[in-house]
Amino acid sequence: xxxxxxxxxxxxxxxxxxxxxxxxxxxxxxxxxxxxxxxxxxxxxxxxxxxxxxxxxxxxxxxxxxxxxxxxxxxxxxxxxxxxxxxxxxxxxxxxxxxxxxxxxxxxxxxxxxxxxxxxxxxxxxxxxxxxxxxxxxxxxxxxxxxxxxxxxxxxxxxxxxxxxxxxxxxxxxxxxxxxxxxxxxxxxxxxxxxxxxxxxxxxxxxxxxxxxxxxxxxxxxxxxxxxxxxxxxxxxxxxxxxxxxxxxxxxxxxxxxxxxxxxxxxxxxxxxxxxxxxxxxxxxxxxxxxxxxxxxxxxxxxxxxxxxxxxxxxxxxxxxxx
Numbered sequence: 001x002x003x004x005x006x007x008x009x010x011x012x013x014x015x016x017x018x019x020x021x022x023x024x025x026x027x028x029x030x031x032x033x034x035x036x037x038x039x040x041x042x043x044x045x046x047x048x049x050x051x052x053x054x055x056x057x058x059x060x061x062x063x064x065x066x067x068x069x070x071x072x073x074x075x076x077x078x079x080x081x082x083x084x085x086x087x088x089x090x091x092x093x094x095x096x097x098x099x100x101x102x103x104x105x106x107x108x109x110x111x112x113x114x115x116x117x118x119x120x121x122x123x124x125x126x127x128x129x130x131x132x133x134x135x136x137x138x139x140x141x142x143x144x145x146x147x148x149x150x151x152x153x154x155x156x157x158x159x160x161x162x163x164x165x166x167x168x169x170x171x172x173x174x175x176x177x178x179x180x181x182x183x184x185x186x187x188x189x190x191x192x193x194x195x196x197x198x199x200x201x202x203x204x205x206x207x208x209x210x211x212x213x214x215x216x217x218x219x220x221x222x223x224x225x226x227x228x229x230x231x232x233x234x235x236x237x238x239x240x241x242x243x244x245x246x247x248x249x250x251x252x253x254x255x256x257x258x259x260x261x262x263x264x265x266x267x268x269x270x271x272x273x274x275x276x277x278x279x280x281x282x283x284x285x286x287x288x289x290x291x292x293x294x295x296x297x298x299x300x301x302x303x304x305x306x307x308x309x310x311x312x313x314x315x316x317x318x319x320x321x322x323x
Contacts, residue, residue: 039314039317042158046157054148055144055145057070060123062101062178078107082159088103089102104196109173116206119174120155120211121155122263137292147290150305151215157309169316193263210267217301217304218283221303223277224258228262264276
């Protein structure tokens with residue numbers, strides 16, 4: 001028998017998650033926490049190299065050469081660091097009647113730990129640039145530097161540290177496929193990979209909460225509190241934003257953002273309190289690179305990736321656990 005004593009912040013988070021209030025909870029006052037395990041330094045430049053490593057394959061839309069090359073790259077990269085890596089394969093027919101094979105990539109760290117956190121991002125890219133200003137580009141696949149590669153890049157850099165400096169908790173990282181194959185205006189046609197994961201949950205995931213990253217590489221990064229995240233998991237949001245405030249990371253804006261249907265929704269519906277970190281105004285309200293051929297690496301920055309990664313590493317490592 002052993003006893004685990006979690007930090008005050010994590011306990012507050014988990015209690016709030018279990019209550020599942022329907023309205024966002026007030027921001028909690030969080031005290032600075034003692035760091036018993038040193039927090040690794042997130043390397044934004046290394047994360048940016050992971051971003052461009054993906055975009056160098058070209059678009060990663062299902063069935064493409066870039067998709068196949070990137071799938072192998074991600075498997076090989078995670079195999080360097082995780083205790084276990086496996087594919088969760090499935091097929092799906094999109095709204096255009098096209099059927100493809102897909103694969104979620106699941107990686108596990110410290111598999112025997114009872115206290116676990118789930119980190120996720122989607123690795124596929126939009127098959128159609130249907131938000132491009134030029135209508136002649138609407139059937140071309142996007143490169144997806146921010147919408148796809150950025151969240152994965154942050155988690156690849158985190159995985160590197162989980163291997164070198166294991167935290168005291170367990171971490172599962174999932175790269176979801178088929179997030180971006182939906183029809184505009186039909187929310188349920190998106191997030192197909194996370195829906196498959198939620199319906200076919202691998203054994204022993206047991207996540208206390210989950211954090212999904214999507215579009216976190218914008219050079220002018222602003223991440224407000226996504227509304228569904230505050231509705232489903234306000235405690236997790238409070239933990240994230242109080243940590244960002246402690247660290248002086250201004251890219252996290254503690255105000256109400258948009259309501260987004262993303263990979264966190266199927267997780268919440270499966271009983272895992274999950275939040276979405278996303279800057280949907282890419283780069284701003286007046287101009288959108290989202291789902292366009294303009295979503296390229298030059299629109300992203302190492303500094304933005306580092307801001308997000310630093311907050312997550314502090315949450316994973318800054319806790320007190322007594323055996």
